[in-house]
Amino acid sequence: MFAPDISRIGYDDAGQTWSIICPQQGTYVPGFGTLNVEVTVTGQRGWVNESNKALAADISVKPKIWLSPSALQSPAAKLLWAIFDYKGLDFPSEKSRAIELNTFLTTREENPIINLREGLFLGENNPSFTDHSEEAWNHAQLAVEIGSIDVNSNQIVAEFNERVMALFNLGSGNMLQQGNILAWNVWFDAPTLVDRTEWRNHAEYWRKSINVDHVSPDGQGTAPRLADGSDFCIKNELIEEAINDILALVKGHL
Numbered sequence: 001m002f003a004p005d006i007s008r009i010g011y012d013d014a015g016q017t018w019s020i021i022c023p024q025q026g027t028y029v030p031g032f033g034t035l036n037v038e039v040t041v042t043g044q045r046g047w048v049n050e051s052n053k054a055l056a057a058d059i060s061v062k063p064k065i066w067l068s069p070s071a072l073q074s075p076a077a078k079l080l081w082a083i084f085d086y087k088g089l090d091f092p093s094e095k096s097r098a099i100e101l102n103t104f105l106t107t108r109e110e111n112p113i114i115n116l117r118e119g120l121f122l123g124e125n126n127p128s129f130t131d132h133s134e135e136a137w138n139h140a141q142l143a144v145e146i147g148s149i150d151v152n153s154n155q156i157v158a159e160f161n162e163r164v165m166a167l168f169n170l171g172s173g174n175m176l177q178q179g180n181i182l183a184w185n186v187w188f189d190a191p192t193l194v195d196r197t198e199w200r201n202h203a204e205y206w207r208k209s210i211n212v213d214h215v216s217p218d219g220q221g222t223a224p225r226l227a228d229g230s231d232f233c234i235k236n237e238l239i240e241e242a243i244n245d246i247l248a249l250v251k252g253h254l
Contacts, residue, residue, distance in 0.1 A: 007186055008202070009048060009057065010194060017046040017057055019199070020116075023184075024206045026068075027171050032077050032243055034068045035168050037176070038095070046116065050191055053138040057116040061144065063176055064098035065168055076247055083254055089157050092164060099161045101176060102147030116142045121183040127227050136187035143183035146176050156253045163249060167242040173224065173232055 010019035022039035029035060039061050046057025069081055084091040092099045105111040120126060121141040133139070149165060152158040169177045176182070224232040 005189075006206070008199075009046070009055070009188075010199060011046075011048045015047045015049055017044060017048065020044045020046075020057060020059055021203060022059075022061060024203070027168065029167070029171065029239065029243070032067075033073050035164070035171070036066050036068055036095075037168070038064045038098075040064050048191075055116075055118060055138065055140060058113050059116060059142075060112045061103050061114060063101040063103065063146075064095065065101075065165065065176070066092040066095050066098040067164065068094070080247070080250060083250065087254065089154055090152060091157055091160060099165060100150040102150065103144040104147055105145070107145050107147055107179070114142055114144050116140050116186070120185050126185065127225075127229060129225065129229060130185065132187040137190040138188045139185055140188070141183065141185045143181055146178055146180045146182055148178055156249075159249055159253075160246065163242070163246045167239070167246065170238055170242055171234055 006023045006025075008019070008021040009017055010021075011017045020041050022041050024036070024038045026037070027035045040063070041059050042062050043060040044057060046055065046059075048055040069078075073081075081093060084093050090097045103112065103114065105114055118138070118140050120139060121143060149161060152161060165176065169175065174180055226232055
C-alpha cells in the first residue's frame with residue numbers, strides 16, 4: 001500500500017539513532033483535491049546494530065491530515081479554498097493548519113511511547129503478498145492506537161475537521177478512526193551512508209510530491225488490498241455523500 005522508501009532510520013557509527021522518518025501518503029479525491037497524511041515523529045530514541053541486524057526504537061508520533069489544492073479541483077472546491085482564505089480561519093488547507101490526532105501505545109494507559117521492535121506484526125499470519133523477506137535486509141513492526149482529534153477552538157473549523165476525517169477514513173478503510181489499532185511491518189534495505197543534503201530535504205521532497213494528485217517520488221505504492229488479496233474498494237456514492245456533507249456544512253455556516 002505504501003510507496004517504497006517511505007520510512008527511514010538514521011544513526012551514527014555507535015548505532016545511536018538520531019532521526020526516524022515515518023510514512024507520508026496522499027489520497028486523491030476527484031473533484032475535491034488531495035487528502036495528505038503524514039505520521040510526524042515528535043520524539044525518538046533507539047539503536048541499530050549492523051553486525052547482527054538488531055534494532056529497537058521508541059517513538060512518539062502525531063498523524064497530521066490536510067488538504068492540498070489540485071489543478072483538477074471542481075469549481076465548488078476552488079470556492080471552498082477562496083472562502084478559507086477570505087475568512088482567515090484555520091481550515092486544514094496546508095500542513096501548518098493540519099488536523100492533528102493523538103496516538104498511544106494503548107489509550108487505556110494513555111502511553112504515548114510507541115515501540116518499534118524486530119519481528120512481524122501477526123508473525124507468520126500475514127498475507128503472502130506482504131512478505132518481502134527475500135529482498136529485505138531486516139524487518140521490524142509497530143502498532144499504535146488512534147486517539148482523539150485535537151479540537152480546534154473555532155466551532156466551524158472543528159466541525160469541518162470532523163467531516164474531513166470521516167471522508168479520509170471512508171477512503172482509507174478507517175485507517176485513522178479513533179480506537180483503531182494501526183499496525184505495520186517495516187522492511188529495511190541494507191544500510192547506506194547518509195547524504196546529508198538529501199536526508200535534510202527528504203521529507204519536504206515527499207510532501208511536495210504527494211500534494212499533487214498523490215505522486216510518490218521513489219515509485220508508486222500498490223493498490224490497497226484486503227487480507228485475502230482482493231482490492232479494497234469504496235462506492236463512489238459514499239464519497240460523494242461525504243463531500244456533499246462537507247459542502248453543506250460550509251454553506252450553512254459561511
